[in-house]
Amino acid sequence: MTWATRPGRRAVEMVAQASPESFWLDRPERPAARDRLSDEVDADLLVVGGGFTGLWTAVTAAERDPGRRVVLVERDRIAEHASGRNGGFCSASLTHGIGNGLERFADEMPTLTRLGRETLDGIEAAMDRLGIDADAERNGELDIANFDWQVDGLRELSSAAAFLGQELTMLPGPQARERVNSPMVRAAVHDPDVLMLDPAKLAWGLAEAAQRLGVRIYEGTEITGIGREGEWLRAQTGYGDVLARRIVLATSASPSVLRRLRLFTVPVWDYALMTEPLTAEQRASLGWAGREGLADSGPRFHYFRLTADDRILFGGWDALYHYGSDGARRHEFEPGEFAILAEHLLQFFPQLEGIRATHTWGGAIDTCSRFCAFWDRSFGGRVVSAVGFTGLGVGASHFAAATALDLVDGLETERTALNMVRSKPIPFPPEPLRWAGITITRHQLARSERREGRRGAWLSAMDKLGLGFDS
The missing domain is CATH 1.10.287 (Helix Hairpins)
Structure with missing residues (x-):
């Protein structure tokens, strides 16, 4: 058995009438857009970007120093891009998985593993402290082998985790199929350190919390340039400027304001669908009583999970890059990508024949060559960038924000001493x-x-x- 390479008619029909926008963002509880910046304001800290990294930076900065004047600007709306288009897998991994971490930061992996767990605990504590209800469930993730040749890879993953003091339980075929009732499941590994949540609700809650803490937020405000002005940095926008003493850039897959950083990331397009709510019979037919996040194990992979109202989000598989790092929004709409996802969902769960998708969407991921976040200091350390998450930023953004603040404040901490933080990935070559x-x-x-x-x-x-x- 292999994954289907072409969608059938049933798959096309499944997605044909779906709304072409992120399910997370297409809900009445989405906050109204905030005003754009239309004057000159000053700040001790300017945060550029209204996704997870920027929001965690603003909240953490305000909590660390309640007297600090913090301004956050977002080009579009809060969570409009990667933070409102992902699967809601909040993982403790800071390195895009154990294998990638061991390959690149072997000596630091025990520390990074511990810091990752502390990050996940910190996210849960912050949601409780700030009163954010993001439908969070710490159910973990099942990494699934769909074919016999993938089973050994899961055994290696489980062994590598044990070496680092993590318990990633290996589940052979019968046990794995008790957890998820699919004819494709050959084995699985359970990672308990993954929090499943509603990413938009988390972002909206962080924005509200930031404002309660005194952060000024402007939407529809794009920074077009940064320059020195005496002891200040002037960040220019189309309608007004921000004079700031320090700046954190958290711009994800958007081109960096700093041109020299633009070769370090490329926007790679990821696609997802959301089904209608499952009936009681459909839900029972899947098993999946633990409500874990699911991900399969091939060179190209899917990720899928249940929402609070028992829909299935199913995404991943393909990753499209367009010449010149083209990030135009027309790339959000790829009917062929949605149809092949539908085909694969029905292949994995044939008992869902006839189900319909209510939403299909795409979004750009800030991919770098080492697959995990990196940091950059410029303007004598007064501007710090944190980007490059490569699709695993829901949890790692909290760590990235704390680290960016350490750097921009000139602090020497356990985080800033890491080679992971002090080094950068290899840049991508120029076009073509x-x-x-x-x-x-x-x-x-x-x-x-x-x-x-x-x-x-x-x-x-x-x-x-x-x-x-x-x-």
């Missing part, structure tokens, strides 16, 4: 080499899956150069 390299890599990932995970010469070479590419 960037497009050619990513396109070849995508094709080789598909080929690797057809060859039962064998990487081949191209992917092995990219791995050795530190220029891998994550689907």
Whole structure:
């Protein structure tokens, strides 16, 4: 058995009438848009970006120093981009998984593992302290082998976790299928350190909390340039400027205000669908009593989870890159991507035949060559950037924000001493080499899956150069 390569008519019908927007953002509880900046304001700290990293930065800065004047600006609306378009998997991993972390930061992995758990605990504590209801459930994640050749990889993952003091329980086929009733499940590993949540509710709650703490938030406000002005930094927008003593840039997949950083990330497009709520019979047919997040284990993978009202979010698999790092919003709408996701969902859960999707959407991920966040200091350390999460930023953004604040405040902490924080990924080459390299890599990932995970010469070479590419 392999994954279907073409959608059937049933899959097309499943998504044909879906609303082309993120389910998380298409709800009446979405807050009204805030005013744009239309004057000159000053601040001790300017935060650029209204996603998780920017929001955690603003909240943490205000809590650390209640007298600090903090301004946050967002080009569009709070959570409009990656933070409102993801699957809601809030993982303790800071390194995009154990394997990637051991490959890149082996000596630091015991520390990073501990800091990741502390981060997850800190997120839960912050939601409780700030009164944020994001439908959070600490149910963990099941990483699933759908084919026999993927089982050994899960065993290696479980062994690597044990070496780091983590308990990732290996579930052989019968036990795994008791947890998730799918004919494709061959085995699974349970990771308890994953929090499933509603990402938009978390972002909206953080924005409200930031304002209660005194943070001024402006939406519809794009920073077009940063320059020195005596002891201040002037951040320019179309209608007004911010004079700030310090700046944290948390712009995700959007092009950085600092041009020299633009080769370090590329916008890779990810797609997802949301089903209608399951009936009681459909829900019972799936097993899945633990409500864990699910992810499968191939070179290209899916992620899926249940929402609070028992819908299924199903996303991932393909990862599209457009020439010139084109981030235009027209790329959110790819009917073929939605149809193949529908086909794969019905292949995994054939008992859902006839279900309909209510929403389909795409979003850009800030992908870097090491697959996890990095930090940059500029303007003599007065401007700090935190980007590059590569799709696993819901939890890691909290750590990234705290680290960015340490850096911009000139603090020496356990976080700032990490090689992970002090180093950067290898930049991507300029066009047309960037497009050619990513396109070849995508094709080789598909080929690797057809060859039962064998990487081949191209992917092995990219791995050795530190220029891998994550689907």
